[in-house]
Amino acid sequence: MSAFERVDPALAAALNQRGFTEFTPVQSAVLDKDHGDLLVSAQTGSGKTVAFGLAISRGVIDARNDAEGASPLALIVAPTRELALQVRREFEWLFERTGLRVSSCVGGMDPRSERRALERGVDIVVGTPGRLRDHITRGSLDTTELRTVVLDEADEMLDLGFREDLEFILDAAPQDRRTLMFSATLPRTVTALAKRYQRDAESISVHGERSHHADITYFAHVVAPNERENAVINLLRFHDAPRSIVFCGTRGEVKRLSSRLANRGFSAVALSGELSQSERSHALQSIRDGRARVCVATDVAARGIDLPELDLVVHADLPNDPETLLHRSGRTGRAGRKGVCAVVVGGDRKRSAERLVRGAKIKLTWIPAPSLDQITERDDDRLLNSAYLSGDPDDGERDLAGTLLQRYTAEQIAAAFCRMHRSFLPAAEEISVVAQDESEPKKTREFQDGVWFRISTGRKQKAEPRRLLPIICRSGGITRRSVGSIQIRNSYTLFEIDPDCVVAFWKKISDDGCVEPDLTIEHIGEYQPDESDVENNRRPDNPRKSRGKKHKRPENGRKPRGFKNKAKAKRPAAPKKKRAGKPKSA
Incomplete structure (x- = not known):
């Protein structure tokens, strides 16, 4: 008995050819509900793309066999271009033997080519909310024949502000359609959308949705704040994974780290929101076909992007919440493969990392970052077990080997x-x-004869000491213990540096600047800031410049000498013109 007897024979053949042996829990749960609306809670990596492909297959195949037409029968809405294109690739091999036509409509691609494909006729359309709405508005996407609408990663689409676009698309679809919503989490916004646009929807929550993280081994490495990038390099060298992904917090960090890895000799590509669609597609394809081995990315790659056989995930910057930690880590340990996840933690961020781990409910092993000796030992083991040393030499190799000997x-x-x-x-x-004592956060320290510096961000930019401290340490090549008091003002922040580290700190700042390109660090000497800086007698943008004293009216009520009320000051009267009269008689 075939494990795929519940699906169309053409789909069963495609699954067998792809190497599937059985359905995942979410796929089995969706197939059990072959009619009606569904609200499915399942994590990325649980096989939900194939799950909703199987869910829509029966209605689409039957409808297309009954009547040939050009209007699409199923619509898949995804939050990002990468995820939409990935869904299209999955559907192309899944429906290859059925003859169904799959097309995509995503931002960043040529809309004219998409319109021509829609005019030729398609059965399944995969797209992003904004581009789909544009095609519907222009009349190039006909929604009158839609049998099923699928919202993939509904929670992320709402987080990204696509609610209005989603409502427009759902309102344009037929009322008797089938609506399937897939979401990693079910916040109030998702349930409210489901309540409005679904009819008696059945909820499916796969209790084993975190089981794919059981195949991931988690490590955490506490390092000095200024050695974070060095630790990433050593991790990539130590594990020597065929495919790895390194997550950074900002686009600037992605650009900086990917450039350093490339200069060091790693085959690395960058993936962030500032890249064009073609650049992002090229970067992903380089990882998939093996031309690149390391992808340095922001959280734009944390959801939905499928990089097969990804063996190592490195968190160069801590994520903001446990869900993001799980989504990032879920890029590895998929389809029964083992994976490794390494978290690089600055010495001042250990408690934050521990809170994230508790929230994500994962088991983390704290060990030092790989050292030079450990990497050399691992390299020697790989050399001794190299495939080049196995097997007998052929005739050409034997002759050359004899000559060498x-x-x-x-x-x-x-x-x-x-x-x-x-x-x-x-x-x-x-x-x-x-x-170990340096890995714990310390209270604010004050140095005798400490030297003060200024960084160009403050309250207006929502600056916080816990965010600024890693930037200061990495910029100046110092540790947390070398930073004293941090005092945040309206548009800048003052911080104190240990006098023993000032020379090296300022030299590195002068040579390399701040690690954040948008920020600058200035030396202000021995000035000791206090709370009066934010009061009226000091300008917040110039701690040495006084605002001056305001004039006060004396007790007798008279205005002081030299006082002028500009609001009530009158302009000098214009000279009167002489009237023209009769000339005087001589």
């Missing part, structure tokens, strides 16, 4: 082999050993 000794040949092997490896970095 005649000219050189076996030890010389082995040494040359070792040198050639190591010449292709990027150099590792020295990592400081962070003591």
Whole structure:
């Protein structure tokens, strides 16, 4: 008995050819409900793309067999271009034997090509909310024949502000359609949308939705704040994964780290929101086909993007919440494969990392970052077990090997082999050993004769000490213990540096600048700030410049000498013109 007997034979053949042996829990749950609306809670990586593909297949195949037409029968709405294109790729192999036509409509692509494809006729359309709404408004996308509408990652679409677009699309679809909503979480916004646009929807919550994280081994590495990038390099060298992804918090960090990895010799690509669609597609394809081994990305890649056989996930920056940690980590450990997730933690962020881990309910092992000796030992093990050393030489190799043995000794040949092997490896970095007491956050310190600096962000930019401290440490190549008092003003922040570290700190700032391109750090000398800086006698943008005193009216009620009320000051009267009269008689 086939495991896929509940689906169309063409789909069963495609699943067998793809290597599927059985349905995942979410796929089985969706197939059990072959009619009516569904509200499905399932995590990324649980097989939900194939699940809603199977869910729409029966209605689409039957409807297309009954009557040939050009209008689409199913519509899939995804939050991002990458996820929409990924769904299209999945559907292309799933429905290849059925003859169904699949097309995509996403932002960043040529809309004219999409309109031509829609005019030729398609059965299933996958797209992003904004582009789908544009096609519907222009009349190029006909929604009158839709049998099923699927909202993939509904919670993320609402978080990204697509609610109005989603409501427009659902209002344009026929009232008797089938509506399927898939979401990693079910916040109030998702349930409210489901209540409005679904009819007697059945809820499916896959209790084993976090089971795919059981195949992931989690490690955390406490490092000095200024050695975060060095730790990332050593992790990539130590694990030597065929495909890895490194997550950063900002676009600037992605650009900086990807450039450094490329200069070091890693085959790395960047993936962030500032790239064009073609650049992002090229980066993903480079990872998929093996031309690149490391992808440095922001959280734009945390949801929905499928990178097959991804063995290592590195969190260079801590995510903002446990859900993001799980979504990032879920890029590995998929389809029964084992994966490794490494979290790089600055010494001042250990408690934040512990809170994230508790919220995500994962087991984390705290170990030091890989050292030079550990990486060298791992390289030697790989060399001794290299595939180049196995097997018998062929005729051409045997002749050359004999010539080498005649000219050189076996030890010389082995040494040359070792040198050639190591010449292709990027150099590792020295990592400081962070003591346990230094990994705990410290209270604000004050230094005797400390030197004050100013960074160009303050209350107006929502600056916080816990956000500024890593930037200061990484910019100046210092640790948390070298930073004293941090005092945030309206449009800038003052911070104190240990006098023993000032020379090295200022030299690195002068040479490299701030790690955040939008910020600048200035030296203000020995000025000691206090709370009066934010009062009327000091300008917040210039701590040395006084505002001056206001004039006060004396007790006798008279205005002081020299006082002028500009609001009531009158302009000097214009000179009167002489009237023209009769000339005087002589």
